[in-house]
Amino acid sequence: MAATTETKGWIGARLLRKEDARHLLGASTFTGDVRVPGLKDVAFVRSQFAHGLLNSVVKPDGLETSVFSAADFPDLKSIDGGPELPSFRTAPYHAFAREKVHFVGQIIAACLAPTRGAAEDIADQVYADIEPRPAVVDMVEALEPGAEILHEGFPDNAFIHATVSEGDIAAIAARAEVEMRRSFRMNRQATVSLEGRGVLAYWDHRLDELVVYLSTQGAHMMRIGLSLALGLPEHKLHVIAPDVGGGFGGKNRLMPEEVAVCAIALKTGQPVRWIEDRREHLIASVHCREHHYDLTLYAEKSGRILGLKGEVHIDAGAYSLWPSGPFMEASMAARNLPGPYQMQALHVETHTVATNKAPMGPYRGVARPGACYAIERAVDELAHKLGMEPADVRRINLVTPDQMPYRTIGGLRLDNGDYPRALDMVRDMVDLPAIRRRQAEGETDGRRIGVGFAVYTEQSGHGAAEWMKRKSRIVPGYESCTARVLPDGSMLLLVGIQNHGQGLETSLAQIAAHELTLDPAFISVRYGDTALTPFGFGTFASRSTVFSGGAVAKATRLVAEKARRIGAHLMQTEYEETRLEDGAVHGPSGKVPLAEIARAANVRQEFLPAGMSPLLEATATYEPEESGGFFSYGAHAVVVAVDPETGVTSLLDYAIAEDCGTMINPLIVDGQIIGGVAQGIGTALYEEIPYDPDGQPLATTFGDYMVPCAPELPKLRIAHLITPAHGTEYGVKGMGEGGAIAPPAAISNAVCDALHGLGVIIRETPLTPRRVSDAVAEAEER
Numbered sequence: 001m002a003a004t005t006e007t008k009g010w011i012g013a014r015l016l017r018k019e020d021a022r023h024l025l026g027a028s029t030f031t032g033d034v035r036v037p038g039l040k041d042v043a044f045v046r047s048q049f050a051h052g053l054l055n056s057v058v059k060p061d062g063l064e065t066s067v068f069s070a071a072d073f074p075d076l077k078s079i080d081g082g083p084e085l086p087s088f089r090t091a092p093y094h095a096f097a098r099e100k101v102h103f104v105g106q107i108i109a110a111c112l113a114p115t116r117g118a119a120e121d122i123a124d125q126v127y128a129d130i131e132p133r134p135a136v137v138d139m140v141e142a143l144e145p146g147a148e149i150l151h152e153g154f155p156d157n158a159f160i161h162a163t164v165s166e167g168d169i170a171a172i173a174a175r176a177e178v179e180m181r182r183s184f185r186m187n188r189q190a191t192v193s194l195e196g197r198g199v200l201a202y203w204d205h206r207l208d209e210l211v212v213y214l215s216t217q218g219a220h221m222m223r224i225g226l227s228l229a230l231g232l233p234e235h236k237l238h239v240i241a242p243d244v245g246g247g248f249g250g251k252n253r254l255m256p257e258e259v260a261v262c263a264i265a266l267k268t269g270q271p272v273r274w275i276e277d278r279r280e281h282l283i284a285s286v287h288c289r290e291h292h293y294d295l296t297l298y299a300e301k302s303g304r305i306l307g308l309k310g311e312v313h314i315d316a317g318a319y320s321l322w323p324s325g326p327f328m329e330a331s332m333a334a335r336n337l338p339g340p341y342q343m344q345a346l347h348v349e350t351h352t353v354a355t356n357k358a359p360m361g362p363y364r365g366v367a368r369p370g371a372c373y374a375i376e377r378a379v380d381e382l383a384h385k386l387g388m389e390p391a392d393v394r395r396i397n398l399v400t401p402d403q404m405p406y407r408t409i410g411g412l413r414l415d416n417g418d419y420p421r422a423l424d425m426v427r428d429m430v431d432l433p434a435i436r437r438r439q440a441e442g443e444t445d446g447r448r449i450g451v452g453f454a455v456y457t458e459q460s461g462h463g464a465a466e467w468m469k470r471k472s473r474i475v476p477g478y479e480s481c482t483a484r485v486l487p488d489g490s491m492l493l494l495v496g497i498q499n500h501g502q503g504l505e506t507s508l509a510q511i512a513a514h515e516l517t518l519d520p521a522f523i524s525v526r527y528g529d530t531a532l533t534p535f536g537f538g539t540f541a542s543r544s545t546v547f548s549g550g551a552v553a554k555a556t557r558l559v560a561e562k563a564r565r566i567g568a569h570l571m572q573t574e575y576e577e578t579r580l581e582d583g584a585v586h587g588p589s590g591k592v593p594l595a596e597i598a599r600a601a602n603v604r605q606e607f608l609p610a611g612m613s614p615l616l617e618a619t620a621t622y623e624p625e626e627s628g629g630f631f632s633y634g635a636h637a638v639v640v641a642v643d644p645e646t647g648v649t650s651l652l653d654y655a656i657a658e659d660c661g662t663m664i665n666p667l668i669v670d671g672q673i674i675g676g677v678a679q680g681i682g683t684a685l686y687e688e689i690p691y692d693p694d695g696q697p698l699a700t701t702f703g704d705y706m707v708p709c710a711p712e713l714p715k716l717r718i719a720h721l722i723t724p725a726h727g728t729e730y731g732v733k734g735m736g737e738g739g740a741i742a743p744p745a746a747i748s749n750a751v752c753d754a755l756h757g758l759g760v761i762i763r764e765t766p767l768t769p770r771r772v773s774d775a776v777a778e779a780e781e782r
């Protein structure tokens, strides 16, 4: 084992990610790389209709045993998710469609063959008799009287209606000097991780269990879900997440393909797998982001915001996914709408709407990109109405450091930080006065320059009470770690969390290295295996660093304490006289390397103090005392050039100031920001899955669904503020989503700033060339 570096301060070290070598060399093992003898591939028969009655499924002659549909699995349970709220309506989501289909892409049957190609050939011969029904495709129209109702027993097409209200909005409306009313829409996306979804399942006769390789964000959670759906006890289910090539929220829900493959493996006794292709991903994976906002901001002429009234529609698609369902999107959107701004009243009505589209799930930022987009666009529109500089309006209303901890009108507790400073930093980084001068002079090529700002908050590391408040059926209030020192003094960290691109193999090792003064090169982090690691909820909601990092810190401290006790015994000194340094326990008269202590603890018990149990390992769970979370935050400023004729937007400059408290690994933090911003740029400018009036998805290949690539990304300039959190280990806050939250807002504001002189207002993302040039043409006609 080679030492990583000479660094001793592992917290804050810019270490290269341990996991990158295998990924860069093509040596990783993703689900699609797993080989099992006798493996067969599945191809799904999917609904081509958005809505209809499924009268029958006809299997091709002679191939009946290779085709599976709902009739073959009468005992499979539906996999319905949602909050534990009596007002939440749920419709059963079966792995195989039963009486009805509710979106294009819904699974009707599965075909099994030695290769995917052969399975697809069989799928082509399966006939599904579907009697089409009118499709419901617009979330606002879906609630109008007379709309086709998707689900039996629903009085309208909403999974839930809910209101978030605080303060007297009517009184605020009565005394406001200015009222700014606008509608905004963020369109539908897919999560598009580098590796698509995938599942492989087989019965292991030696272990007498179903082994399930799954590309997932949480192996333990998926075991619970699979157990519920299959009716198989959890000890008979062994879920393994091998390398996972990104998830971004999309692999955090139990999906019908996963249940179907396991059910077929159980029924046939054969190893079975399904690997998602891109078309399936765009049509039938977790969809996200589709929000519609009607907002009214009430303000004084000075620019001070008094209150916000709004109505939010969330297009949740056809079903509610296990475990959380789509309601989180609406409640988070409503509570995050006030952003980091001081207000006296908030009244938001939300509607989580069922439509004939693929079900919605979380995607990096969950609801906050939409809420941030809506409020930040509204703030800019307010500034325009008042003839003020948008950055100044923000400055007037931002929560200030001396107000911290600050409870927002949406009920969120912003714990600490200097939000105005973050805004000032990016304003200086892009040189706002210089841009205004350049705008006044005009461009020689006919393009128009614009600058846009957005300030965001990112609730991270929130605990049990917060999830209970959201009525979550699973309460992810802790994480776990077993820290095990092996006989040679090297270490295994077994964690319940999942690493799927976040760099946790590296950053968690840094935490253990810090506590044990060991080089991280001697520490391996293991995750993603229900038989190997203690229970954990998995990676989402930017919770790993706070929770799993905390569990690693706690477990390794217990190990460090035991090591010092053994070291003290070996050196014939008192525990209090010892300290850990450079991978050894030091005492007044010398030192004992951790390796020697580990040997004693594991294989030479005679060297242990009398009565001490062997082994040098500890298991700990961790949750911070404060349950409301720790808020990372930041400001983005972007400079664009827009061609009013073609509608093409170019990003000229992009500045970010962010604060996630203490950074474990600043290199990883920057990488997370860059990745998030790239996805935010996709939301802002390119990515969209529109549906036609019949409920047919119109972006089904990467020919139609535009994902930004390296050439579309400007150079991002990143500055950090560091305000350590109170109440987490080392003062860390999570930050894995923040990069994706602000770009749609900042870029939309910049484009609207560029075209403001032409009277253009754009209310929708993505700002495609067509949408921009249409808005310009519309403004010219007015």
Ligand code: MCN
Binding pocket: 193, 245, 246, 247, 248, 249, 363, 364, 365, 500, 501, 502, 503, 504, 507, 508, 539, 540, 541, 542, 543, 544, 545, 546, 660, 661, 662, 663, 664, 665, 666, 668, 669, 672, 675, 732, 733, 734, 735, 736, 737
């Ligand atoms: N980090 C740090 N110091 C901090 C905060 C974080 O060094 N103060 C490091 C962490 O130790 C970790 C990374 O930054 O290596 C992200 O940590 P954290 O903010 O705790 O977020 P999580 O690890 O819980 O990751 C979840 C978050 C979410 S919710 C989505 S979605 C997302 C994301 O991270 N999906 C990703 N980043 C992703 N990155 C990749 N490559 N792939 C995904 O699917």
